[in-house]
Amino acid sequence: MPGRGQKRARKSSIDEKENVSRKKQKITHSSHPDLTEHGLVLTCGEGDVGQLGLGEEIFERSRPAKVDVAGEDIVSVVAGGMHTVCLTNKGEIYTFGCNDEGALGRDTSKEGSETEPAKVDFHGRGIQVSAGDSHSAVLTEEGKVYAWGNFRDSNGKIGLTMNGIEAKPIEIPLEARIVKISSGADHLVCLSEDGDLFTCGCAEQGQLGRVAECFSNRGGRKGLGFSDINNRFSPERVASLSDDKDIQQLEGGQHHTVALTTEGKVCTFGRGDYGRLGFGDDCKELKEPRELDLPKCKAIAAGQSVSFALTEDGYVFAFGMGTSKQLGSGDEEDLTTPEKMGGKQLAER
Template structure:
C-alpha cells in the first residue's frame, strides 16, 4: 500500500518573510534604513495634468499639460511625491525640491517672489534626505541620521488646523526629537513614523481614527483636549 507524503510548506523569498516570536518573551526589534533600489537609476521628472497653481513645475504660463513634459532644472531625481496641489522631488544627493501651491506652507521654502512657487526650488535641510512623503497640504522628509522634518499644515472638517501647536509651519520643523526613525508615511492630513525599535508614532487629524489612539470625540477641536491632542506626537501602543 503506498505511503502518503506529508505536504511541506515552502519558505517564501524576497519580501515575504516569516517571523516566529515566542509569546512568553517579547523581542526588541532593531530596524535599519536600507537604500531603496531605485536610487541606483536617477533620472528627470515628467509632469502632466492640471498646473493652475504651479504643481507641474513648468512655470506660470503652463496651466495644463496633456502630454508629459520635462520639469526644467531638476535632474538626478530618485523619488517623486504628489501632494494635493504641490509636488516634491528627492535627488540622488539627498536634496528636496518642491513646487506648487504654498498657501499653507507645503513647499517649505520662501516664495515671496512672485511666481517662485511655480518653479522648482530647494528646501533647506540639515542633512541628506532618504525618503519623502506628501499629503494634501504638508510635506515630510526623513534624513539619513533618522531625524524627521515636516512643513505645511494639516486640515480637519473645520479647515486648516496647522502642523504644530503654533499653527502652519512654512519652514521645516523636527517632528520627533530624540528618536531614530526608519520610515515615514503621509495620509491626506496625518503623518506616521516608524522608529528603529519598531514603535509607531502618529500626528495630525484623527477625526476618522487614522491616528490609532484618539477617539472621534476627543479628536474634535471643540473638545477639551482636541487642540493639544493632534498637535502632539504620541506613541501608538500596539
C-alpha cells in the same frame, strides 16, 4: 573583584557607546529609493497653482511633460494635494506648486517662483520624502524627520504644530530613530527601527490609531477592507489582506486602497466610482480585495480618485477619474479599466 556598583557603571558605559555607534549608522529600509537609479521628472494634469512645475504659462498637460529640476538627478517624486516634492541623489529637496500654507518649505514671495522647482533648506541628507494636502516631510539618513506646512480637519486649519503653520522645515521631536515615513492627506506616520509607529495630524476618522473617537473631532467614511462601514480609531488586523495574500505594498486613495503582492499582482477595494478600482463601469464598491488583470507589477500608487500600477517592464497603467487630465491619457475621460500611459516622453522610456 569589582563591586556591584562598578559592574553597573561598566554596563552603563557599554550601553552608551553602543547607542552612540547606533546613532552614527545610516538607516536602511526596503522602501527607500535607490540612490544609484536616477531619473527625470514627468508631470501631467492641471497646473493652475504651479503643481506641474512647468512655469507660469503652462496650466495643463494631458500627456507627461518633462520638468527641469535644476539639472539634478532625481531618485524620488511625491505629489501632494496641489504641490510636488522631489528628492535628488545628493539628498536635496526641490518643491513646486501651491504654497498658501507652507507646503513648499521655502520662500515664494517672488512672483511665479512657486511654479518652478527650487531647493528647500534643511539639516541633513534626505533619503525619503512624503506629501499630503498641505504638508511635506523628509526622512534623513540619520533617522530624523523634518516637516513643514499645515494639517487641516473639517473645521479648517489646525497647524502643523501648536505654533500653527510651519513655513520652513522643522525637526519632529521623536526619541526613536525613524526608518520610514508616509503622509495621508492631513496626517503623518513615522515607523521606527524598533517597529513602533508615531503619528501626528488630524484624527477625525481614526487616522492616528491612538486617539479615542470622543476626542478626535474639534467640532464636536467608510472603513474599507472590513465587512462593515465603521471607522477604526485603533489598529485592527485586516483578515482579507492577511490570511491568503503576501502584501508588499499598500497605497491609499481618498476612498479606496491599492495593494501589491510579492508575486506582482495588483488588488483594489473600496469605492468604485469614476473607475478607480479598475473593474469597469458597473463596479460600485468592493469590501474585500479583488485581483486586477494586469502584467506582473513592481510598484503601485493611488491618488484621491485615481490608481496607478508600474509593470516590471517599465510601463505605467492608469485608471480612475480623468477630469484633471491626471491619467496622462490625452483627454479628460475617466478610465474604468487600466490603460497603458503613453505620450512622447514615455515612447522610449
